Amino acid sequence: MDEFALIRRYFHHAQGDSVVAGPGDDAAIVTPPVGHELVLTQDTSLAGRHFPLDMAAADVGYRCLAVNLSDLAAMGAQPLWFLLSLTLPEVDEAWLEGFAAGLFELADATGISLVGGDVTRGPLSVSIQATGAVPAGQALRRSGAQVGDAICVGGVTGAGLLGLQHWQQGQREGAAVTHFRRPVPQLALGQALRGSATACIDISDGTVADLGHILTASGGLGALLDEAWLPLGSPLLVDCDAQTQRQLQLQGGDDYVLLFTIDPRTTLPEGCHRIGTVESQPGVRLNNLLGQPVPLTLGGWQHF
Amino acid sequence: MDEFALIRRYFHHAQGDSVVAGPGDDAAIVTPPVGHELVLTQDTSLAGRHFPLDMAAADVGYRCLAVNLSDLAAMGAQPLWFLLSLTLPEVDEAWLEGFAAGLFELADATGISLVGGDVTRGPLSVSIQATGAVPAGQALRRSGAQVGDAICVGGVTGAGLLGLQHWQQGQREGAAVTHFRRPVPQLALGQALRGSATACIDISDGTVADLGHILTASGGLGALLDEAWLPLGSPLLVDCDAQTQRQLQLQGGDDYVLLFTIDPRTTLPEGCHRIGTVESQPGVRLNNLLGQPVPLTLGGWQHF
Missing domain, CATH: 3.30.1330.10 (PurM-like, N-terminal domain)
Incomplete structure (x- = not known):
């Protein structure tokens, strides 16, 4: 042929x-x-x-x-x-x-x-x-985040990396493996965020790494994330302990979930949740469960 | 990095x-x-x-x-x-x-x-x-060739294949090698042919093979090419005997020269020349130097 x-x-x-x-x-x-x-x-x-x-x-x-x-x-x-x-x-x-x-x-x-x-x-x-x-003029960019904006994600992150790990362990079924095999692009969400999100990116390198791209593109801003705001018990991250669930959500990758910044008074579209706040001080920090801010590295998956 | x-x-x-x-x-x-x-x-x-x-x-x-x-x-x-x-x-x-x-x-x-x-x-x-x-509506397609149209090329073909052969023999200079290394896309010619050419393709598989694509797309037409119309002595095909020059022009490839069909009464843009005529009988034939039509195969370079 x-x-x-x-x-x-x-x-x-x-x-x-x-x-x-x-x-x-x-x-x-x-x-x-x-x-x-x-x-x-x-x-x-x-x-x-x-x-x-x-x-x-x-x-x-x-x-x-x-x-x-x-x-x-x-x-x-x-x-x-x-x-x-x-x-x-x-x-x-x-x-x-x-x-x-x-x-x-x-x-x-x-x-x-x-x-x-x-x-x-x-x-x-x-x-x-x-x-x-x-x-015309309504594309979502990485560059519009403002100090005080809520930092939000379009769903529970971390299943991309967990699914890959499960795959490498020989699993071929389960929610995380399915998410890894067939990530669902959040097209309706992206279109719904036109005119309200100030910045947007899809998470491929990991939440913190991709947040770094928004903060850099928005003029060198920073962020404070809150560990207590990371949801636990999602069926996507089943069988992981709480600390692993939080780490996957922050540092995973291949999620293809939208990460966006938005005026904190805006009602979020269904399925989205807030994980932090844009700050003027550069760098990404995480408020741990004791309410103490700890620094996070921007490292994500390196494509090259 | x-x-x-x-x-x-x-x-x-x-x-x-x-x-x-x-x-x-x-x-x-x-x-x-x-x-x-x-x-x-x-x-x-x-x-x-x-x-x-x-x-x-x-x-x-x-x-x-x-x-x-x-x-x-x-x-x-x-x-x-x-x-x-x-x-x-x-x-x-x-x-x-x-x-x-x-x-x-x-x-x-x-x-x-x-x-x-x-x-x-x-x-x-x-x-x-x-x-x-x-x-809108002015793109050149492969599908509009008409019986009686002149079949024309935007320049002397064959240098793509000859340049590759020279390269494989260790040559790194000369007109054919330069054409092979840096083919010049005929953008001005393509734009000039809008509204006059009835069909157009760029020659990547070879003149006869790409002509076949036009004839098929135009409803199963045929063509008669004329060996006497193939130019000799182009600096692109230097050092080749006459028969090799003609064969390269017809069967070469990687030329990235435009091949088009057009009303034969149209004055051709500079640098173009006619090589044949569209006919209703399917297949591509070549009038040899004795004026006898001989069949040509449609074979060109197979990409896969």
């Missing part, structure tokens, strides 16, 4: 109204929505580095798209189009079928259309570029 | 007016031009497969972007933005500096802005997604 036949068989799929021409020409043609800005992101996932070598093909397809959609969510954008560069060691039809099924399951659920890309031979790698739209 | 520092050092660069926010957030923010459609393409280049392992870093940067810009040229689009996913085996600062220099030399010359992407560790690979704009 040559590249063209492979693309036709596995990657021609229904497309949204904004797609004038999808795969099959030198490039796709699309119509951008009037009055909107576009939001562009690209992420490459390498087998053995960004996902386990033995992850099911459907989960690989789902997860690689989810990571990109989470970036769109963090900008408050509505997904429109994506392109896929797939590097494969060989043409394995069962693998391709699974990959396409997982990919399009999430694409269809979120309304994003695959419009192009390419397939090459080499070590397994998935590079996706995704485009979304926001009403 | 972590991923963020590396991106700041090598890939923060001046951007066009349409870029609201470039690298440094979860995604870039851009303003699409009013009244235009967007054209999206993505190509991955693997070291040792799409470019030689010992190619200079600056040429790798230039060439990987050129390949994508050539797809925009084939659509008649004006380049706007691109994203870069760079996979590197190690952080080699001299290599990165060279790569960025070659990349931005072409980006600046063609007015395209790098707005995002990522850097990961792995076997050397360059995945670029490029976006351009065309006035």
Whole structure:
């Protein structure tokens, strides 16, 4: 099967109204929505580095798209189009079928259309570029946090790292493993936060590390988090003791949950909770259960 | 150097007016031009497969972007933005500096802005997604060729393959090697052909193979090429006998020269020449120098 036949068989799929021409020409043609800005992101996932070598093909397809959609969510954008560069060691039809099924399951659920890309031979790698739209001027940025803002997360964090740990221990089931295999990009939340969140990011490096990106981009601010505000007993972090639950929430990674700052008087969308407050003094501190502030390092997962 | 520092050092660069926010957030923010459609393409280049392992870093940067810009040229689009996913085996600062220099030399010359992407560790690979704009409805497609149209190319083809052959023989200079290292995307030609060319493609698989893509997309048409119309003596194909020159022009690849069909009464843009005529009978035939039509295979370079 040559590249063209492979693309036709596995990657021609229904497309949204904004797609004038999808795969099959030198490039796709699309119509951008009037009055909107576009939001562009690209992420490459390498087998053995960004996902386990033995992850099911459907989960690989789902997860690689989810990571990109989470970036769109963090900008408050509505997904429109994506392109896929797939590097494969060989043409394995069962693998391709699974990959396409997982990919399009999430694409269809979120309304994003695959419009192009390419397939090459080499070590397994998935590079996706995704485009979304926001009403002009309303994109959520990392740079708008203000002293006194509440620091909030869109759900319980830590399941990304815990799921990876469970996977490495041989578990293939359970809430954390499912979250690791199929993180759900918080697109509706990102769009709901337009006009109210002052800054937003999706948590890929860990809560404290990604908070550091917001604080740096917002002019070198600091933060005080409160250990007592970290929820305990989430089904995502089942079987962990309280201290581990708190540590996972602060230092995990691969969560793809939104982290945002917002006026503390704002009613938070459902499922969100506050974990701290933006301060003027640089650095991130944690109020422990005794009410004593202890410094936190900004270290997160290093991509490189 | 972590991923963020590396991106700041090598890939923060001046951007066009349409870029609201470039690298440094979860995604870039851009303003699409009013009244235009967007054209999206993505190509991955693997070291040792799409470019030689010992190619200079600056040429790798230039060439990987050129390949994508050539797809925009084939659509008649004006380049706007691109994203870069760079996979590197190690952080080699001299290599990165060279790569960025070659990349931005072409980006600046063609007015395209790098707005995002990522850097990961792995076997050397360059995945670029490029976006351009065309006035709504004016994109050049592969599908509009008509019986009786002239089949034309935007320059002498064959130097891509000849340059690769020279490279493999150890040559590092000369017109063909330069064309192979730094193909020039025909952006001005593509834009000039809007409204007149009936179909267009850029030659990556070889003239006959890419002509096959046009004929298939245009409803299963055929073509008669004329050997006598293939120019001889181009400095690009120096030192080749006449038969080799003709074969390179027809069967080469990696040319990134535009191939288009057009009403035969149209005055061709400078540098273009006619090589044949669209016919209703499927298949590609070549009128040899005796005026006898001989069949040509559609085989080109198989990407996979």
